[in-house]
Amino acid sequence: MAILQHLPALQVTVPLLAAPLCALMFRPRIAWCFAILTTWATFAISVAIMDQVLEHGVLVYDMGGWAPPLGITYVIDPLNALLLLLVSGMAAIIMPAARLGIGVEVVPRAQRLFFTVALLALTGMLGIVITGDAFNLYVFLEISSLASYALVAMGTDRRAAKAAFNYLIQGTIGATFILIGIGLLYMMTGTLNMADMAGRLRAVHDTAPIQAALAFILVGAVIKFAMFPAHVWMPNAYTYAPSLVSAFFGATATKVGAYTLIRFIYNVFGAEFSFETMSIGWVLVPLGLAGAFVGSLVAIWQDDLKRMLAYSSVAQVGYIAAAIGYGNHDGLVAAIVHVFNHGLMKGALFLVMACVILRLGKADMNSFRGLGKRMPITMGCFVVAGLSMIGVPFTVGFISKWYLVLGAMEADLWPVAVLIVMSSLLSIIYIWRVVEVAYFCDPPDDLRVSEAPAELLVPTVLLTVLCIAFGVATKITVGVASLAASQIWVMP
Secondary structure (H helix, E strand, O other), X not given: OHHHHHHHHHHHHHHHHHHHHHHOOOOHHHHHHHHHHHHHXXXXXXXXXXXXXXXHOOEEEEHHHOOOOOOOEEEEOHHHHHHHHHHHHHHHHHHHHHHHHHHHHEOHHHOOOHHHHHHHHHHHHHHHHHEOEHHHHHHHHHHHHHHHHHHHHOEOOOHHHHHHHHHHHHHHHHHHHHXXXXXXXXXXXXXXXXXHHHHHHOOOOOOHHHHHHHHHHHHHXXXXXXXXXXXXXXXXXXXXXXXXXXXXXXXXXXXXHHHXXXXXXXXXXXXXXXXHHOOOHHHHHHHHHHXXXXXXXXXXXXXXXXXXHHHHHHHHHHHHHHHHHHOOHHHHHHHHHHHHHHHHHHHHHHHHHHHHHHHHOOOEXXXXXXXXXXXXXXXXXXXXXXXXXHOOOOOHHHHHHHHHHHHHHHOOOHHHXXXXXXXXXXXXXXXXXXXXXXXXXXOOOOOOOOOOOHHHHHHHHHHHHHHHHHHHOHXXXXXXXXXXXXXXXXXX
């Protein structure tokens, strides 16, 4: 079919064109239904693209029929095909729950435009992942970022606006660093196409502008990635944003940042230049481990459970950064697998928070007293997703931690492997705090709550089931990640 040839273009244009149409719908319920159909169509396109990539190899699509350098090219390999599935899949799962969420956690004046902004954020993330043009990546990054700031600011908590402003300032700094880096690369290569850029960089690797470009892009991606110590925007943004927004961002936003880092380090600059000449592994690994410990330790002391999950994301981002910094095949597999698996875990946990907030209006430690008896399905989902965060066997978290250790061993970094295991054990403490309160404390006498409605509970259960399914059927994620790593990891 002719439409199959244009799937890469449809991946981005479908949500992009749907966004302004949502703005024209004056009834939020109609906009919600339209947004659901859009995200489901987007996910179906991602599935079809993944099938084509696995069957035919890398897909190259010239927008408008204009080949580079005149036009923009979309390039899809197993790496970004997997990311497309994650981003679109999370949107398709979370969007059906959005109607209930915005009624409680979005300011009334913003509810009508919520779905427009959400689709723009989705468009930006998909564009970042799929484009093969460096400047086009920056454009999509700004689309996603501006929409993200607006979504955070829509929270009913008056602190949401301040959190969004801080997010904007730091996000703008990160984007500016990336833009400067791209500008230096264009100055030295004369092209914005990433494939062409990579080929021309080999002749100018020893020049100061290229070294500076890597430094700028690394710093910018670290900020967008929310990697320690540039993570300070994340806790407040995730805490005060509407819970469904936190669920979507927690599952996708930092993952797209990780993708950007991987793409530039391995594909544009090349592993030899990045790790042997610039030695970025000595930056990423120590900072990643520091983030893993700091994020977990701070999470232990949080009473606001959304903030607890935000700091746990800092720790998980640290694992991904360390794996990228290994500079070997298994490390790259670990990073890709954990990007996908953490998206499932964190999405499920934030949806649990959404269920509790819908019923109780808050998600602090005290509000969870006795919820194991009052909301057994919801708390069951928390336990399963929490065990996955810890890395218990037969969950996706175990697969991630296993490959993180394998990557460290391949790099002959035995102390790093030990530290990864030790930091993972810290997550037992903050997960157990919630379990203890929910199951071993008596609920207040006046607590009269029940499970959340099906349109919110079903997505929560679905993501929880996927945390088990992909922990058992490991060949799906690990197989694609291994294929992706084999194609992009080139080291003489």
